[in-house]
Amino acid sequence: MISLLQLHLRTDQGRSYVKQMRKQGRIPAIVYGREMNNQPVFVDAAEFLKQLRTTGGIGLLDAKINDDHVRIIVRDIQKHPIRHDIIHIDFLAVDAKTEVDIHVPIHLIGEAAGVKDGGVLQQAMHQLSIRALPSNIPPSIDIDITNLQAGDVITVSHIQTNGAYEINHDPTEVIASILPPKQEEEIHSGEEQEPGRPESEEGRETTP
Incomplete structure (x- = not known):
């Protein structure tokens, strides 16, 4: 198991806020799952890219949403069509005993x-x-x-x-x-x- 990925809840989903967040080196994302409501979050870009290099974006990740522990997999990564930097991530919260x-x-x-x-x-x-x-x-x-x-x-x-x-x-x-x-x-x-x-x-x- 790799190191814990820290996710932070987003209280503002406006375009200006998201744009400012990207300038600060953060990637907007969403966490969803069968037993949880959609939760808009953000993750530090450098931290996520480090995880991505380690796992190739595949496999189970241990994460925290603020102080709540959750296990997730990367479901989708959206990239800018010209710059090719990551602009949004979909995380799927999973049960370790449920197949995906x-x-x-x-x-x-x-x-x-x-x-x-x-x-x-x-x-x-x-x-x-x-x-x-x-x-x-x-x-x-x-x-x-x-x-x-x-x-x-x-x-x-x-x-x-x-x-x-x-x-x-x-x-x-x-x-x-x-x-x-x-x-x-x-x-x-x-x-x-x-x-x-x-x-x-x-x-x-x-x-x-």
């Missing part, structure tokens, strides 16, 4: 043998929806692709959960694959061709 649905990032580990032979790695999924007790939420789903050859495919069914969580996806969904070199060349050559009007047998463009 959450998206966990997928990390592909190693360099595939098929890539070394000239193939191209394609990652179709970058996060996985799982259902787990808060204490069993992994920071990421790590998949070793070292032995993946050209033409090989990794699907959801290849993930070993060891009973810690359930996966909310069809087992046949593709996570990653290695595209053979020749197929990759064909795709690129096809992308370069501009669509044209059909030609007649004499080689001239047909008229509608």
Whole structure:
């Protein structure tokens, strides 16, 4: 368990107050849950970013709202479209004995043998929806692709959960694959061709 995250109740939700709070290095947020009313809060930006680097934003966090202890997970992070700094956070208050649905990032580990032979790695999924007790939420789903050859495919069914969580996806969904070199060349050559009007047998463009 990581260190306690301190949240502070917000009594003013006006735009000017929120803007001033961001200038002071604080991030507005909200905490909600099945057994509690929505509570507008703020968190110190530096403290939260430290937690984010430690956990990747995934997993159970111990927090305090003023003096009340609460266990939370990060449900959503909103960022400014241009500056990309965090402008709002949604926290979900959870019961340690109640399963929750959450998206966990997928990390592909190693360099595939098929890539070394000239193939191209394609990652179709970058996060996985799982259902787990808060204490069993992994920071990421790590998949070793070292032995993946050209033409090989990794699907959801290849993930070993060891009973810690359930996966909310069809087992046949593709996570990653290695595209053979020749197929990759064909795709690129096809992308370069501009669509044209059909030609007649004499080689001239047909008229509608």
